[in-house]
Amino acid sequence: MTGQEISFRVDASLQIGTGHVMRCLTLADALKAAGASCRFICREHPGHLLGLIRQRGHAAIALPGPVANPSPGSREHPFQPAHAVWLGADGSTDAGQTRTILQGLVTDWLIVDHYALDARWESALKATYRKLMVIDDLADREHICDLLLDQNLVDGMANRYRGKVPGHCVCLVGPQYALLRPEFSALRPASLARRKTPSLNRLLIFMGGSDPDNETGKVLDGVRLSRKPWEHIDVVVGESYSALQTLKETLANFPSATLHIQTPDMAKLMAAADLAVTAGGSVTWEKCILGLPSLVVILGENQRPIATMMHQQGAQRTLGMASELTPACYAGYLERMAVGELPTMIDCASKVCDGAGVERVLKILDNEKRI
Structure with a gap:
């Protein structure tokens, strides 16, 4: 070129x-x-x-x-x-x-x-x-x-x-x-090798770079409602995220959480996570490369076909439209997530995108x- x-x-x-x-x-x-x-x-x-x-x-x-x-x-x-x-x-x-x-x-x-x-x-x-x-x-x-x-x-x-x-x-x-980005494929071997012994200790939350409706805050409310303990939670937002001060106040109640704004280390965060809660969209393929199991929320109709197909293939669990989900819904999904479900999700996701x-x-x- x-x-x-x-x-x-x-x-x-x-x-x-x-x-x-x-x-x-x-x-x-x-x-x-x-x-x-x-x-x-x-x-x-x-x-x-x-x-x-x-x-x-x-x-x-x-x-x-x-x-x-x-x-x-x-x-x-x-x-x-x-x-x-x-x-x-x-x-x-x-x-x-x-x-x-x-x-x-x-x-x-x-x-x-x-x-x-x-x-x-x-x-x-x-x-x-x-x-x-x-x-x-x-x-x-x-x-x-x-x-x-x-x-x-x-x-x-x-x-x-x-x-x-x-x-x-x-x-x-x-x-x-x-x-x-090339850093995702570079981390693929190590990420997949780590997942041969799956666990549910580290959670990643990413609801899109802008997240205008602050779905991130709703997910965190769900995490707080649930009885599932997490050793660490990574929360990622973009530089255009509009509810930053509110988010920082919320995270004050999560001593094990780290906030990342427009991070260049998304691949490392995904490789380290055991489970992610994300929106649909292009993040789907990043998760697939690394075999990251995820609960996925549809933010717009353009995300529905992909989210539906990925759910049908067992590569993720699609929860539905964000507007129809409450913090209690997120809490329930997180509580019901079992380690035994992860191997199938890891295998199916990793086969979608190399x-x-x-x-x-x-x-x-x-x-x-x-x-």
């Missing part, structure tokens, strides 16, 4: 969460190590991660903050993606702002990871890039991309994008292409540029 110029269009926000930017950063780090230059174009939503992107050594260009009430679709294109409101502007405005940034620059690959963008936006940018890669999880709209990545495990993956992408598009579907997704995607990106 030496000399390649890569542009990313992706956002993080309190509503969107941090997962899209984090997986793009993982890919960007690998691209940079392979000799490419990466730039990110992100709207300044509340909870954006522009600072983190720059800290990781990539260019980050900010689009203006979100408009309170973006205009609806045009008369010619009245139907908008289901997540259009996440964009913070109407699609044509966003396309125009992004096009202004990219004009005059070389973009060998434009990589788009955004539920609010579809083929119309991609067409409007077509003159600014040589090839287009789309990262998606929903398969609910059309794209004109050369390469599509969907790292999820849901029913009908093989045909999920039929009729939604061009005939020449290469589709990479399944967790074998999950964009995960952690080599970034390497596979890099090879395909490099091969595709030659065509």
Whole structure:
């Protein structure tokens, strides 16, 4: 990838969460190590991660903050993606702002990871890039991309994008292409070896980087209600987590707990944990690499298909929608969790994802540029 110029269009926000930017950063780090230059174009939503992107050594260009009430679709294109409101502007405005940034620059690959963008936006940018890669999880709209990545495990993956992408598009579907940081695969052997003698002494809680509804606090209330003793509890939140002071006050009642904010040590924390309580989303694949058993909460409908399939395969226990769970529910699930249930969950999870997704995607990106 030496000399390649890569542009990313992706956002993080309190509503969107941090997962899209984090997986793009993982890919960007690998691209940079392979000799490419990466730039990110992100709207300044509340909870954006522009600072983190720059800290990781990539260019980050900010689009203006979100408009309170973006205009609806045009008369010619009245139907908008289901997540259009996440964009913070109407699609044509966003396309125009992004096009202004990219004009005059070389973009060998434009990589788009955004539920609010579809083929119309991609067409409007077509003159600014040589090839287009789309990262998606929903398969609910059309794209004109050369390469599509969907790292999820849901029913009908093989045909999920039929009729939604061009005939020449290469589709990479399944967790074998999950964009995960190399430290997870590096810790996989040791983590799996440790789990040959499972235990329930150390708990990890991670309800997403932003957690706008403070599900983290609800889980901790459940831990306090339960009669299950934990030798140690690790609580992870992102830098955009809005209830930090409340969380710190809650954790004052947990002398065995440690708070981690935007930690770079997530792989180590997961490898050390015996059980995790997490939201759905991309953290699913990180847990799988390390064989970490988990109780999983669905925060949005986009997480339901994956959480359901993972539960059916025995790789995790999915508890349902966060809005339907109370602290007493969490307490009950934690109390009923038995060591004897862990080996099956460990085995099933570890078979879902091996952690080599970034390497596979890099090879395909490099091969595709030659065509």
